[in-house]
Amino acid sequence: MTLESVADRYAVIGNPIEHSKSPQVHALFAQQTGQAMQYERLLAPIDRFAERVHGFIAQGGRGANVTVPFKLEAFALAQALTPRAQAAGAVNTLSFSAEGIKGDNTDGMGLVRDITRNAGVPLRDRSVLLLGAGGAARGVILPLIEAHIAGLVIANRTQSRAMELAQQFSHSDVPVSSAAFEQLDQPFDVIINATSASLDAALPPLPDGVFGPQTLAYDMMYGAQPTIFMQHAVGHGAKVRDGLGMLIEQAAESFFVWRGVRPDTAPVYQWLRGQL
Ligand code: ATR
Numbered sequence: 001m002t003l004e005s006v007a008d009r010y011a012v013i014g015n016p017i018e019h020s021k022s023p024q025v026h027a028l029f030a031q032q033t034g035q036a037m038q039y040e041r042l043l044a045p046i047d048r049f050a051e052r053v054h055g056f057i058a059q060g061g062r063g064a065n066v067t068v069p070f071k072l073e074a075f076a077l078a079q080a081l082t083p084r085a086q087a088a089g090a091v092n093t094l095s096f097s098a099e100g101i102k103g104d105n106t107d108g109m110g111l112v113r114d115i116t117r118n119a120g121v122p123l124r125d126r127s128v129l130l131l132g133a134g135g136a137a138r139g140v141i142l143p144l145i146e147a148h149i150a151g152l153v154i155a156n157r158t159q160s161r162a163m164e165l166a167q168q169f170s171h172s173d174v175p176v177s178s179a180a181f182e183q184l185d186q187p188f189d190v191i192i193n194a195t196s197a198s199l200d201a202a203l204p205p206l207p208d209g210v211f212g213p214q215t216l217a218y219d220m221m222y223g224a225q226p227t228i229f230m231q232h233a234v235g236h237g238a239k240v241r242d243g244l245g246m247l248i249e250q251a252a253e254s255f256f257v258w259r260g261v262r263p264d265t266a267p268v269y270q271w272l273r274g275q276l
Contacts, residue, residue, distance in 0.1 A: 007038045009060050010258065013052060014067035017041045021272060022065055025251045028271065029263035037062075037259070049073045053094065053101070063095045063258045065251070071135065078103025087142035087169075090135050093254040104257055107136075108143030110250030111192070111220070111243075116147065118245045118269070121190065121216045123147040129184065130154045131204045132194035133161035136220055140194065141169055141176070151175040155184060157195070157204065181205045187212030191233070193219040198227040211236035219243055224276040244276070245269060 012022040018041070026039040042064070044052035049070045056064065066074040074091035075081070079100040085091050091103035115121050128149045130137055133156035144152060151174060156162035162178035169176040184207050197204055198221040211217065217233030222242035230240040248265045256262050
């Protein structure tokens with residue numbers, strides 16, 4: 001038998017999908033850990049996500065990553081959800097078995113691991129400012145709380161969205177609140193940009209006082225050049241990091257969910273950085 005015929009099938013499903021780096025990342029993980037798996041790109045028509053997933057299951061698919069714009073549909077499609085997917089309100093990792101379709105979300109864990117392990121910045125007892133109140137922001141809140149941060153403040157252009165999001169996590173072990181940008185008057189240990197402002201080369205209106213010499217300013221976006229948010233933070237004396245490590249770590253966490261094996265992310269990170 002060829003490897004192809006015994007390899008378990010996985011895919012990343014989105015629209016568009018050609019740009020996705022997940023197939024290369026998972027191929028490197030599989031090679032490194034000796035797992036017999038195939039990982040492909042699947043384009044789903046905008047109105048046929050569920051159909052595409054069921055088609056893939058019928059072809060023997062074991063699991064899938066889900067990307068833009070289907071994370072909410074994947075959440076609705078899943079017959080069981082992990083607590084972190086439930087808290088995120090979105091699913092980026094599906095597992096298919098005889099029990100049905102299980103939805104998980106590895107984005108937040110990817111962020112936490114990148115900050116604590118790769119950047120070497122502890123989160124326990126640290127103050128965190130989260131910029132943005134969309135899906136990307138919501139997805140990281142529970143893993144941050146579970147990392148035992150001291151407290152989380154959410155700030156967003158549309159303040160009511162930040163208030164609603166903070167409200168959803170108001171019964172957590174960690175204080176979660178929202179604030180208007182102009183109310184922020186103290187430095188934070190970690191500032192996470194979960195807005196899509198960098199895409200418009202825009203900057204959330206942050207007072208200078210939020211940056212201290214120990215602050216890590218983390219942008220979930222990444223690219224060949226530092227984002228405008230990172231440039232701004234460097235100008236105010238902060239340490240910075242982009243979201244490439246989060247991308248690799250969320251993939252590694254999905255790989256772990258499916259295969260029970262943790263790949264070494266460092267060489268994959270170096271390789272992908274070189275491709276940007
Ligand atoms: P995602 O799923 O990527 O989080 P989203 O739900 O559309 O996408 O959320 C985008 C986030 O980026 C929101 O917090 C948005 O702020 P609003 O809630 O006020 O819309 C924020 N955002 C987008 N463009 C921005 C900009 N130019 N300046 C500041 N915030 C911006």
